[in-house]
Amino acid sequence: MHLPSWQTLEYHQIKEELGRYAVSYAGRSLIAELAPMTELTAIQRAIEETAEAKELLMKGSSVPIPSLEGIEWVMSLLGTGYLFNEQDFTSVGVFLNSCGQLRKYMASKGTAPRIGAYASSLAELKALKAEIDRCIRFGIIDDQASKGLEKVRKRLRVTKERLLKKIDSVMSRHRSILQENLYSQRGGRYVIPVKREYHKQVKGAVLDQSTSGQTVYVEPEEVAALQGELEMLTAEEAREEGIILSMLTGLIEREQDALRLNIEITGVYDFIFAKGKYAAAIGAEAVSFNNRGEMRLCGARHPMLAGMVPIHVEFGRGYRSLVITGPNTGGKTVVLKTVGLLVLMAQSGLLIPADQESELPVFSNVMSVIGDGQSLTQSLSTFSAQMKAIEEMLRAAGPNVLLLIDELAAGTDPGEGIALSIAILEELSHKGAHMIVTTHFNELKAFASAAPQFQNARMEFDPVTLRPLYKLTIGVAGHSYALQIAEKLGIDAKVIARSHQIMGGPHCEQPGGQEMELWQASDETGESKESEHRETAETAEREQPLAEEETKEHPLRPHSFEIGDAVYVSPLGRTGIVYEKQNARGMVGVMVQKHKMQINHKRLKPHLSKDELYPDNYDLDIVLESKENRKKRNLMRRKHVEGLMIIKEKERKD
Secondary structure, rough: OOOOHHOOOOOHHHHHHHHOOOHHHHHHHHHOOOOOOOOHHHHHHHHHHHHHHHHHHHHOOOOOOOOOOOOHHHHEEEHOOOOOOOOHHHHHHHHHHHHHHHHHHHOOOOOOOHHHHHHHHOOHHHHHHHHHHHEEEOOOEEEEHOOOHHHHHHHHHHOOOOOHHHHHHHHOOOEEEEEOOOEEEEEEEEEEEEHHHHHHHHHHEEEEEOOOOOOEEEEEEHHHHHHHHHHHHHHHHHHHHHHHHHHHHHHHOOOOHHHHHHHHHHHHHHHHHHHHHHHHHHHOOOEEOOOOOOOEEEEEEEOOEEEEEOOOEEEEEOOOEEEEEEOOOOOOOHHHHHHHHHHHHOOOOOEEEEOOOOOEOOOOOOEEEEEOOOOOOOOOOOHHHHHOOOOHHHHHHOOEEEEEOOOOOOOOOOHHHHHHHHHHHHHHHOOOOOEEEOOOOOHHHHHHHHHEEEEEEEEEEEOOOOOEEEEEEOOOOOOOOOOHHHHHHOOOOOHHHHHHHHHOEEEEEEEHHHHHHEEEEEOOOEEEEEEEEEEHHHHHHHEEEEEEHHHHOOOOOOOOOOOOEEEOOOOEEEEEEEEEEOOOEEEEEEEEEEEEEEHHHEEEEEEEEEHHOOOOOOOOHHOOOOOHHHHHHHHHHOOOOOOOOOOOOOOEEE
8 A cells, every 4th residue: 555645645643533542552552553454355344343343332332441551561571570569460450350341241242243252262360360359459468368478467567556655655755855746757767856955865866857957856765676676577578478479470471371362352342442433423334345346435524524515426337537627625635535535444444434335446555646745855846746656656556546636737837737647547547547536627528528437527616606515426527617716706807807808708618619728928027928729629529520510511711811810720629829821822820839830721710810819909929929039029129139030930831
C-alpha cells in the first residue's frame, strides 16, 4: 500500500480516533499496527467480528475488558531476576480475575460466535490466582502468608507496644522541659523533643535538632534497648516477606507463557470492541466485498465531516473509471477523500458510514494525488509535485489498484495539460487501473464520454442560488459556473460583462450546443496579450457532421475571411483566428493555439465574425502578435533602432 496516500486521505486520524476507545496498552498496540488488508477472507472475517462487537454494544452490554494496568511493567521484567512487590502481584491478581469475568461473559453470548471463540483460549491460572489472593490483601502481604511471618509480626506488635509505653513514661516525667508533648522518629528510631537548654537532663543520644536549633531530638536511654530489638524483628519480617514475594515471583515466571497469551487475547478483544464502539459512534455499517472489481458505495459519508450530504459512487460494471466535473467548492475533492478513506477503513476490518447494500472490491493498492503537493524544501511546484506522484502511479497501476487524482495537470498550460491528461488516463486505463479523476477541462468530459472504461459524473449545483448541492450524479458532465460564482462573490459587473464578451456571448454558448473558451493573459499595460479560441473535442465532433449536413442542403458558397474572424479548421478539429486574408493560391493565414499556419480556404468554415468577437476599433495586434513583437513594432514606429528586427514564426502549410 502507498503510505503517503494514507496521510493524504487522513487514515492516521481515523486510527487516532479509534485509539481513544481502547482501554489497554495491548489494544492500543494493535490499533497502531492496523493497516488495510488485501486478502478477501481476512477482510470479511475482520468485518464480521467488528459487526458482532457493535451488535453487543448496541444491546447495552457492558464488556468486562481488563485494563492491563501495571501488567506491561510486570511482563517487561519477567526473566530478569527482578523481585516483584505487592503492587505488582495486585495488578496480576486483578488481571486474572478480569480474564475469568471476560471468559464467562463471552460464553454467555451465543449471538457472537466469532469473537466468542477467542475466550475459550483464556487460561484461568487458578493456582496462581489463589496464591496471590491468599498472600496479598489490600496491597500488602497478609499475616497468614506464612507461619514465620505470622510469628515475627506478633513479636513486633508486642515489642512496639512496650516501646511506646516506655516513651510515654519518659515524656510524662520530663513534660516541663519538652518543646511539645509528641514523640517522633529520626532514622527509624523514636525520639522526644527537648528544649535545647535542658537536653542534658534527659539521659540518651541526641539524634537531630530543629532548623532553629531551639529543639533537640533525644533518644532516651531507657528505650534504646527496645529499639534495637524492634529493628531486629523488622529485619526478620522483611526476610519473611522476601521469601513470600520470591515464591510468588517464581509462580509468575512459570506461568508467563499463559499470561502472555491472556494479554494477547485481551488485546484482541479490546481492539475488536474499540472498532465496535467507533462504528456505533459514527453510525457505520458492515459492507460486503467482491472479487469482481465492482464498487457500489451507497449513502457514503466521510467519518470526520458531520452533516455531509451522502454520496453514491459506482463503477466496475461497463466502466472502471469516473471523471468528475463541477464548480469549485462543489465537493469534488470530498468525494475523492471519502471514497479513498472508506476503502482503506473497510479493508482494515472497520465498519464504514455507508448503507448496508454497499459493496466494495478488494484493492491491492490505493494511491491518491489530492491537494497541490507544493514543497518549498524540495523546490517542487504544484505541477511538478503532481507529476512526480503520477509517475509513481504509472509504475504501480494495475487491475486491482485504485487511483484518486484531483485536478489532473491543472497547474500548467491548458493546451498541454489537456493533452498530457488524456495520455495519462489512457495509459492508466490500459493497465487496468480503477480511477476517479476530478477536472475543470471540458476536453476531459468529452474524452470520458467517448473512451471505453470511462464515465462522466458531476457535482450538482443550483444555478439559481449558485449554491453547491454536494450531490454526485453519474452519467452526466458538469459545468464550472465560474463567472456566475465570481459575480455573486462581488467581482465588478464590468469585469463579468467583459468576461462574457471575451467568451463569445452573454451565455457563453453557441448554436448547436457548442461551447467556446478563450484564454487571455494581460500585459504590463493591462491590455490583452494573446487570445486563442478553442473548442472541446466533444464540440468538434458534433460540429463537423453538422457542417457536412448543412453543405448537402445548401451549395457551398465562397466565403471571404476577414482578419480577426474565428474559423473552424476541419483537419485539426479546432478553431483559430484569421491573421492574413486569402492569397492568390487560396491559402488563408490562421493562428491556432499561438501557432500561425497557412490553410486552404476550402478546409475552413466560418465560426464567428470579428464583429461578434471584438468591440469597435479593437487592436487586433493584441490578439495576433506577441507582446514582445508589439513592443518592437511600436518602437520602430517612433524611431530607427540599429539591429532591431521582428522575426516571424515559420508557418506550417496545410
